[in-house]
Amino acid sequence: MNYHINDLPERTAKPRNKGLTMVMDKGLSLRQVEDFIEMGAGYSDLIKLGWATSYVSPNLDAKLKLYKDAGLPVYFGGTLFEAMIVRGQFDDYCRILDKYQMEYCEVSDGSITIEHDEKCEYIRKLSKQITVISEVGSKDVQKVFAPYKWIKLMNAEIEAGSWKVIAEARESGNVGIYRDSGEVRQGLVDEILTQIPEETIIWEAPQKAQQVWFIKLIGANVSLGNIAPADIIPLETLRLGIRSDTFEHFLK
Template identity: 85%
Template sequence: MNYTINNLPERTQKPRDKGITMVMDKGLSLRQVEDFLEVSGSYTDIVKLGWATSYVTPNLDQKIKLYQDAGIPVYFGGTLFEAMIIRGQFDDYRRVLDKYKLEHAEVSDGSITIEHAEKCAYISKLSQQVTVISEVGSKDVQKIFAPYKWIQLMKAEIEAGSWKVIAEARESGNVGIYRDSGEVRQGLVDEILTQIPEGTIIWEAPQKAQQVWFIQLIGANVNIGNIAPADVIPLETLRLGIRSDTFDHFLGL
């Protein structure tokens, strides 16, 4: 840090297992990635190349290398997994992970319908190849799961081999664990946390109010995902209580 401010919450150090900031890259250029890493690389733990943007991204291998050379793992969004699974291309998907030397993969079923046992089987198989992050929840606003179902699904996916489970919200933050207004479904989150260790969950929270809510609930080292590149530094100040939204929350430390 550039100078000393006393009595700030202690942040975990990279490589982090808790307090993760997952960034959503929706199509940055190589130059933009370089600029992003210069400013925010120290506060970024993992980067998702959103949904299936990797299929159409120019210079994909060079982009991935930029992140990896900075010590930041990269993975393809779960929609790519779904797009290939629905077309019977699981083996092709595994070869793509190897081609780009990826060490993480996302398994999701937010856009397709498959039996949960089948999803867990994919998690189990992929966990022998890479570190798996699985996503729970649907991108369909009409599909609302009861809290017990979220817990059941998360437990099964962790047992199948997921390193972390993502609580779905989309990049817009208005489905899954949120109402269509973006408001947190507080009762759902409270129920999930009675059964699932908070360090095992990455909460998708693209909106500032959502980030503030989870920091106030869990603390500076909550795992937060779907962060826009421009929001990484602002998020870090929220975590440390040096932005007005969380300023009072950490003063008693």
């Protein structure tokens, strides 16, 4: 830090197991990646190349190298996994992971319908060779799961080999753990936290109000995902209580 301020909440140090910030890259150029790394690499833990943008992104190899050289793990969004699974291309998907020397992957079923046992089997297979992050929840605003089902699915995926489970919200923050207005489904989150260790969950929280809510509930070291590159510095100030939204929360 540039100078000292007393009594700020203690942040976990990188490489972190909790207090993660997962950044959503929806198609940054190489120059934008370089600019992001200059300002945000120290506060970022994972980079997700959103949904299947890796299929159409120019200079993919160069982009991956920039992130990896900066010490930032990268993975392809879960929709790529789904797009290939639904077409019977699991082996091709594995070859893509190998080709780009990916160390992480995301297993999700937010856009397709598969048996959960089948999803867990994919997690088991992939976790033998790569770190798996799995996502629970649907991208369909009409599909609302009861809390017990979220808990059951998360537990099963952790047992199958997921390193972390993501609570679905999309990049818009209006499905899954949120109402279509963006408001947190507080009862759902409270129920999940009675059964699932909070350090195993990455809460997708693209909106500032959502980030503030989770920081106030869990603390500075809550793991948050789908953060826009431009929001990395603002989010870190929220975590430290040096922005008005969380300013009083961390004062002793």
